[in-house]
Amino acid sequence: MTKGLAVTHQSDEENRRAIRARVTGSPRPPRQTYQRPRESAPKQQKDVIVGRRCDVEEVLRHPEIYSSAGRASVGSARPMCPVELDPPTHSAWRAALDPLFAPNQIGEFASSIARLAAGLIDGFAGEPEIDFATEFSVPFPAQVLMMLLGLPLEDLPWLLDLKDGVTRPNRALGKPQDDPEVISYQTMMTTEVYNYFGTALDTRQGDPTDDLLSRLLEVEVDGQRLSREALLDVCFGLLVEGINPMSAALDCVFARLATYPEFRDAVAANPRQALEELLRWEAPVTFVTRTAVTNTVLGGCPISAGQQVFVLLSAANVDPVENCDADVLRWNREVNRHLAFGAGVHRCLGSHLARLELSIALREWHARIPHYSIDRSTDLAFITGVRTVDRFPMHLGRQS
Amino acid sequence: MRVMVDEGKCQGHGRCYDLAPDVFEPDERGHVDVAVHGDLPAVLQPDARIGVRNCPEAALRLIAETGERRAPHSMSVG
Numbered sequence: 377m378t379k380g381l382a383v384t385h386q387s388d389e390e391n392r393r394a395i396r397a398r399v400t401g402s403p404r405p406p407r408q409t410y411q412r413p414r415e416s417a418p419k420q421q422k423d424v425i426v427g428r429r430c431d432v433e434e435v436l437r438h439p440e441i442y443s444s445a446g447r448a449s450v451g452s453a454r455p456m457c458p459v460e461l462d463p464p465t466h467s468a469w470r471a472a473l474d475p476l477f478a479p480n481q482i483g484e485f486a487s488s489i490a491r492l493a494a495g496l497i498d499g500f501a502g503e504p505e506i507d508f509a510t511e512f513s514v515p516f517p518a519q520v521l522m523m524l525l526g527l528p529l530e531d532l533p534w535l536l537d538l539k540d541g542v543t544r545p546n547r548a549l550g551k552p553q554d555d556p557e558v559i560s561y562q563t564m565m566t567t568e569v570y571n572y573f574g575t576a577l578d579t580r581q582g583d584p585t586d587d588l589l590s591r592l593l594e595v596e597v598d599g600q601r602l603s604r605e606a607l608l609d610v611c612f613g614l615l616v617e618g619i620n621p622m623s624a625a626l627d628c629v630f631a632r633l634a635t636y637p638e639f640r641d642a643v644a645a646n647p648r649q650a651l652e653e654l655l656r657w658e659a660p661v662t663f664v665t666r667t668a669v670t671n672t673v674l675g676g677c678p679i680s681a682g683q684q685v686f687v688l689l690s691a692a693n694v695d696p697v698e699n700c701d702a703d704v705l706r707w708n709r710e711v712n713r714h715l716a717f718g719a720g721v722h723r724c725l726g727s728h729l730a731r732l733e734l735s736i737a738l739r740e741w742h743a744r745i746p747h748y749s750i751d752r753s754t755d756l757a758f759i760t761g762v763r764t765v766d767r768f769p770m771h772l773g774r775q776s
Numbered sequence: 777m778r779v780m781v782d783e784g785k786c787q788g789h790g791r792c793y794d795l796a797p798d799v800f801e802p803d804e805r806g807h808v809d810v811a812v813h814g815d816l817p818a819v820l821q822p823d824a825r826i827g828v829r830n831c832p833e834a835a836l837r838l839i840a841e842t843g844e845r846r847a848p849h850s851m852s853v854g
Contacts, residue, residue, distance in 0.1 A: 437833075
C-alpha cells in the first residue's frame, strides 16, 4: 500500500526467519519485529517510521502538527468521527462521546457482556477443536457492539459482512487490494453501512429506547444535536474501530495463553495486572498513522508537510528506556504505562469497554475451558496493523 | 502530600482509578477526579504513588505540603 508499510513487512519477514529458527511454531513475538524502530530515531523515507517511546509520545501529543485527517483507508465517504478529526473539532466531539463510553457507563453492561461470552463458549466447549477466530474472537466483540447499539443479534452475519467489506474487502473477496472488483465492493459496502445504520436510526427517531443509538440521537456537540450525516459517521467509526481491534486483542492474548499454559497461572492470580502486561507485550493494534501538516523535526529527523508518519505503539511498548526488562513478560510490574490504546487526544474511545470485554472473556473462558492448545506446527498468520488472524485452529481439552 | 492533576494532559486512560480507587475516581467522561482533597492520609500514600506512576500521559504528580519532608523516592513519572 505504501512504502512505510512495506518497510514494516520486510522487517517482519527477516525477523520471522530468525524467530522460527529458535521457537518453531510459536506465535510471532511482535517485539522482535520492532527491535530496530524502538531504538532508532525516526527514519526519513517516503513515510516516517516512529518507534521510540519519546517520539511516539511527541507525535500523539501534537495533533496540531501530526493530523489524523484522512488517515483511514476504509472507503467512508466522509471522515469517521471522531478518529479522523483534529482538535478543536475533535475535542468537542470527544467531550460529547466520552460519557457514553466512560467506565461507570460501560460497567452497567458487564453482566450482559458476560452472558454473551458464556453463550458463545458454552456453544463449543464440548468440541475437540474449534476455530477461535470464527467461533469467538470475531462474534464476541461484534455481539457486544450490537447489544450496546441495540441491534438485533440475528443481523450478526450481515454486520460482519459490512465490517469486512469496508475494512478488509481484499480478504473478503480473496483478491488484491487494488483489484477493481475489490474497490467497487468496498464502495458498495460503504453505502450499505450507511443504509443499515440509517434504518436503525430511523426506527429510534420516533421511538427512542435506552440503547446507544438512541442516546447518540440526544448527543449535542457545541450545543447542537448531531446531523444525520454526523450520526452515520459515528456509526461508521464504531463499526470499523469497535470490532477488529477487539478481535485482534483476543487473538493475540489467547494465542499466547494457548502456547504457554503456565501464563494462565498469572492470569488467574491477578487478572488485571496480567492483562495489562499482555496488552503491553502484544500491542494488538501495532501502529497508528498521522500526516504531518507542517514541516517539522522529530528526534533529529526532518519531516515535511504531507508526509505520512507511522507511529509504532508496539515498539514504544517495548522501549527499554520506559520499561526495565522490556522484552520479558513480567507479571508483577508495579509500573506499566503501555500505549496499547494509544495516547494523547485520540486515546481509544472504547478502551474501557475493551478492558471489560477482555477481562470477562478471560474469566468466562477459563471457568469453562481450562485446557486448550495450538498445534506446534500451526503458524498463525497475524495481519500487520490490527493483529487479527483469519484462521485460528485451537484444540480444546487435555491433549494426550 | 497532595495529588496534582494536569487536566490538560489527562486523556481518561483510567489507570489511576483502576489501581488506586480510594484516591482517584472517574468523572462523567472517564477523566480523573481526585477523591481525596487536600492532604493525603499516610495510609493512602502508597496507592496514590502507584496511581501516579502508572499514568501513561504523566498527568499526575504528588507534591509535598509546605513543611513536609520530601519523600525519599523520586516522584518522577517520566
